[in-house]
Amino acid sequence: MINSNLVTVHGIRITRDLHETEAAIDEALIRQANLLATMVRARRESPVGAFTGQEALLRLAASQKAMLDASNEIARVHGKLLDVGRELGSGGVDDCPPKGSLETAGNAVTLVRAA
Template identity: 45%
Template sequence: MPQTKLMAARLQQDVPAAEAKVDDAIIALSSLMTSMVTARRESGVPAKTGQATILRLAKAQMSLVDVSSDVLRIHGDLIEIGKETGSYDLRDCPNGSAGTTPHLAAVA
């Protein structure tokens, strides 16, 4: 297999893996947020307790959403580069990756 095809094959594995890991991180922070707010409510402490920490976590979540957007844009850029060089076939793109970018942008 030519070097270009090997690189394209690796990217076709690495890009969706990176997208999935960012999603996993967003899910993990969302679970942490749920646990923190639930613990605050169930402990009976005043609502202001831990508010700065909750705000910091919300900012971290938004940072990951920004990262996710950038990774999706990178995916799209790589597809375009692959089309230009003839080394990346869009049909090989896994379902749910590049094709979801417009939907995610509409939700965000």
């Protein structure tokens, strides 16, 4: 027999950690985009060649792609966890945080979505 209290407690913890993971990936993408802009701006505003730092820019772009791939995998994890929560009838696993926000410890945290 499944202890519904344990399922609920673990569901709440998983939900919290999942939402924090999703927010961290978004934050990493924003920081990478800022770094890319700073690097290109530095090259443009400095007396260096037009392709100075090009390999570093390409590697940063590759890391952004990897982060987007990780974001896709976390979205798949989210979907599978929703299926598990529904299967177990857990009240602790919610669907998704409201668009553009993250609930952590009762405090709404606004997220900036890079488009």
